[in-house]
Amino acid sequence: MPSEITPAGLRERKKEETRRLLLEGAARLFGERGFEGTTVADVAAYANVSVRTFFRYFESKEALLLPDGVEIFAYVENALSERPADEAPLDAVCNALLAAAEPFSASTLTALSHPLEDIENVVTTRLVQAFSDFEERLTVLVQRRLPPDTPDADLKAAVIACAALSAVRAVLRTRRARRASGIADTGTAPLVRAFGILHEIGTLEQGA
Structure with missing residues (x-):
């Protein structure tokens, strides 16, 4: 019988995945466009989240470094x-x-x-x-x-x-x-x- 994942567990997995995508997007975009040429909105868009959501995970673009x-x-x-x-x-x-x-x-x-x-x-x-x-x-x-x-x-x-x-x-x-x-x-x-x-x-x- 497959184990059940609680709503709290699903939320945590979703948070971890969002954070991973933000970091992954930052690494890729910084490499392609440079740090200065990449905006917070660009990184948020890569992870398919809003800029407001971005700031729930990182205080600034520099924090992604x-x-x-x-x-x-x-x-x-x-x-x-x-x-x-x-x-x-x-x-x-x-x-x-x-x-x-x-x-x-x-x-x-x-x-x-x-x-x-x-x-x-x-x-x-x-x-x-x-x-x-x-x-x-x-x-x-x-x-x-x-x-x-x-x-x-x-x-x-x-x-x-x-x-x-x-x-x-x-x-x-x-x-x-x-x-x-x-x-x-x-x-x-x-x-x-x-x-x-x-x-x-x-x-x-x-x-x-």
Whole structure:
């Protein structure tokens, strides 16, 4: 006997589908027309909803450039849970952040095919705020990966989580400065390098 879906469940599915279509439409239209050449009405029309409905899901056109902090953290949390249990905590966090950053980097770079300084300010601000908001939550996840007898486990977990997220923030600021100078800097390669620098610092400290 097929399971019945309640009206509340149908409404939630409809909301999720509308949000997905709005994001899908934004990605496609930004890529075809550029951010500046796409209006809220264009995105709403793609999802077959009204402009008024659009603003029930997103506060502005700029908000379409990145998902909210909850969604970003969900990507990180899922990626971290898939890392090998015996992987070093810093490696696990860095690899999880890299895996989570890829879809967001791709969609943002598509939208910014014609980079504009004010848009990049919005993107950088939203990402930095999102990462800052879940430093404590990431710290908890890191601590769960540490052996139970780890000395100062709470402190070690906090340092690992905050160091990794600080590297992400450093990449965002550096990328923005490089673009302003006309230097090409795309994809997740700068993030890979930033995490490499973290490991280099750790190696230097160990050798001191």
